[in-house]
Amino acid sequence: MGARTGAQFLEGLRRNPPTLYIDGERVQDPTTHPKTMHVAHSLAGLYDLQHDPAYRDVLTYEENGERYGMSFLVPRTKEDLRRRGDMHKAWADASLGFMGRTPDYMNVNLMAAAMAPEYFEGCEGSGPVGSGRNYGENMRRYYEYVRDHDLCLTHALTNPQVNRAKMASEMPDPFIALGVVRETDEGIVVRGARMMATLPIADEILIFPSTVLKENADKSQYAMAFAVPTNAPGLYFQCREPFDLGRDVEDHPLSSRFDEQDAFVIFDDVLVPWERVFLLYDVKLANQAYGRTTAVLHMAHQVVCGKIAKTEALLGVAQSIVNTIGSGQFQHVQQKVSEFIVTLEIMKALRVAAEEGATVNDYGVMTPARGPLDAARNYYPQVYPRLNELIQLLGASGIIMMPTKADREGPMGPHIAKYLQAGNGTAEERLRLFRLAWDMTLSSFGARQNLYEKHFFGDPVRMQCALYEVYDKAPYVERVRGFLERRETPLTVAADD
Ligand SMILES: Cc1cc2nc3c(=O)[nH]c(=O)nc-3n(C[C@H](O)[C@H](O)[C@H](O)COP(=O)(O)OP(=O)(O)OC[C@H]3O[C@@H](n4cnc5c(N)ncnc54)[C@H](O)[C@@H]3O)c2cc1C
Known part of the structure; x- marks a missing residue:
């Protein structure tokens, strides 16, 4: 399919609405709910820009006869990076930079991870290619899936702020922090919560490792990376109080259009299929995933x-x-x-x-x-x-x-x-x-x-x-040390300076 239009984005949300809770109520359709519809339509406007002749070449690129969102581009040259930078800037300009989590943020995360399959294959438990448990292949295929459908992703990295003096396993319940409960033939079952996901009005959530895991084998149940749809059974987004009060754009020019929302994310025994598991039980790889994949x-x-x-x-x-x-x-x-x-x-x-x-x-x-x-x-x-x-x-x-x-x-x-x-x-x-x-x-x-x-x-x-x-x-x-050691008057400059 490639780069989506705004209407296609909204239709996707309508067909598969994320499980959002606002003010004690389930949001049935985020494209019509008064607290989420305006930002949903603002996001749709970004997707529409991809098809605007004035922006098409800035916001999309062509590959094998298909046009994809520019943030999925795999940069091979500095010029590619400059083009992608122009794309980020153009989408940011649409909200005067006041929507930080436009979908391009997660798209480039995904692109970089997918281009590093060896990193994820290095994880213990990663199986042979084609087995469904090859984490590198899973990462790459997921990137292609998101790129081909131009999906919008949210993400959540940090554990609930219950007690920062204790490790995840030392909490009153070992599954306050998100952890793996068990494995089945279909995948892993995860339970617990993550503190913050901005832009929960999204198609999928990417869970990447929290980077603060201690190097300790019994904490490995907290080391994981995976993705699931935002309406996966057992997954709930508890949103903060909305800032979009339904006021006229003249009165609330930003909050009436660009409240991207932040949600607390609860996983109540969510099944993650093996093909969507990218990293498991490996604390070291989890801690270094963002840095090593760049x-x-x-x-x-x-x-x-x-x-x-x-x-x-x-x-x-x-x-x-x-x-x-x-x-x-x-x-x-x-x-x-x-x-x-x-x-x-x-x-x-x-x-x-x-x-x-x-x-x-x-x-x-x-x-x-x-x-x-x-x-x-x-x-x-x-x-x-x-x-x-x-x-x-x-x-x-x-x-x-x-x-x-x-x-x-x-x-x-x-x-x-x-x-x-x-x-x-x-x-x-x-x-x-x-x-x-x-x-x-x-x-x-x-x-x-x-x-x-x-x-x-x-x-x-x-x-x-x-x-x-x-x-x-x-x-x-070293330079300061060298300077302090020079006693000659007047001071001569060393050749390597
Ligand atoms: C508006 C907003 C949107 C966000 N959106 C997202 C999102 O979309 N996805 C996502 O994953 N995250 C998101 N975050 C979370 C963000 O990653 C965290 O806020 C940040 O990493 C800090 O973690 P924390 O909030 O849990 O603070 P804490 O870790 O609880 O820190 C609280 C205080 O304790 C201190 N402290 C705690 N532990 C230590 C330590 N080990 N060493 C030194 N000092 C410590 C901190 O310095 C700070 O002063 C968002 C945050 C905000 C505020």
């Missing part, structure tokens, strides 16, 4: 492109506020806007550096450079709260004194039109802009964005520690 770098590439889109939007809103209230002559205002520019240029430079510094990985896949991507994913969570603060400092009371569309169209309309007009436009134009600034930074939707940016790629503390571990600091230590 999936994490392809995902980080999607992230950096999305954050560029988001920063461009924040800069656009910041400057629009300045233009609207005429504050651009104040030096501190100029300085504040320049902070957005610096962040944007850093993120753009990191994207280019990642693509230009790309190398072919062990499995023949052109892989973006790790250094710039590690820098981006450690830098952006730190700077994002500041960008929010800057919007609030620039907009001040304007970001809260925002009568609604109904107010504007009601009896107070003439007063609102007079007193809330903009320096450079009408009250309606001014209110639409400030509503956007509010939804970006202050609404429940905006607050969740703040939390999301801090955590979605992992605990920021442990990400920094990981960077400290992997980054090769030795050459710089």
Whole structure:
């Protein structure tokens, strides 16, 4: 089938609705339920873009006479990576970067894993090719299945936050954390929960290893990777309180369209067929899966492109506020806007550096450079709260004194039109802009964005520690040592400098 249309995506959800629970009720059809229909239709809009002549070549590629979504492309050259980066950026732009988990995020994860079949075949218990238990073959076939049907995936990595002082096996119940209960001829039966899956309005869920398993044989029941449809029997998504309150787009410009949802994922003895098992019982392989297959770098590439889109939007809103209230002559205002520019240029430079510094990985896949991507994913969570603060400092009371569309169209309309007009436009134009600034930074939707940016790629503390571990600091230590040892005056520069 290849690249889907929006209508095909919605039809897929209608035929196989994920088992979502919101506010104590089962969502029968996410394409019509008031709390999920708008984001479902926004996602459909992304799939439709794939068929828009203006975007077709950016968002899809051709192979063997079929057109597939560009995020399924196996990059072999730097140009392939640049093309894929443009695709990530185009999809992110559609929501101003405020939907982090557009389907391309998981597609590149899957692509990288599928191109590394040897990695999964190295898992103890992986059987011969064609047996249904060859994990590498399963991974590759699953990628082809998702690519050919252009499916939308969600994922969940972390165990429930019951007690972080204890290991999974030490919890009050050994199946609070997701684990394998038993094997059958058909597959494995899994029980337990995962803490967080953004975008549960999806066709399938990919469970990849939680990366915090201790190297201990009796914990191997928690080491696994598999995929099942989001309506698999026994699988439940308990969604958080929705931010889409059904308000007009003018009042809630982001939350009314792009609430991608986050769900707690419960597996109540879910059968995973053998063909959908990719890794089992192997703690070491589980812990290294993201790094060794380089999936994490392809995902980080999607992230950096999305954050560029988001920063461009924040800069656009910041400057629009300045233009609207005429504050651009104040030096501190100029300085504040320049902070957005610096962040944007850093993120753009990191994207280019990642693509230009790309190398072919062990499995023949052109892989973006790790250094710039590690820098981006450690830098952006730190700077994002500041960008929010800057919007609030620039907009001040304007970001809260925002009568609604109904107010504007009601009896107070003439007063609102007079007193809330903009320096450079009408009250309606001014209110639409400030509503956007509010939804970006202050609404429940905006607050969740703040939390999301801090955590979605992992605990920021442990990400920094990981960077400290992997980054090769030795050459710089050596250079300083060499410098300190040189006593000559004036100092001569060594040939290798
Ligand atoms: C909005 C949002 C969306 C998300 N979407 C997804 C998703 O789609 N899929 C997915 O898999 N995950 C998702 N996540 C989860 C994300 O991966 C985690 O939030 C992140 O890995 C941190 O884990 P945690 O939330 O369990 O925090 P915890 O691990 O419980 O940490 C809580 C606090 O304790 C500290 N702490 C805990 N353990 C340690 C330790 N061993 N060493 C040092 N400090 C420690 C942390 O630093 C932190 O301060 C999402 C998170 C958010 C907030």
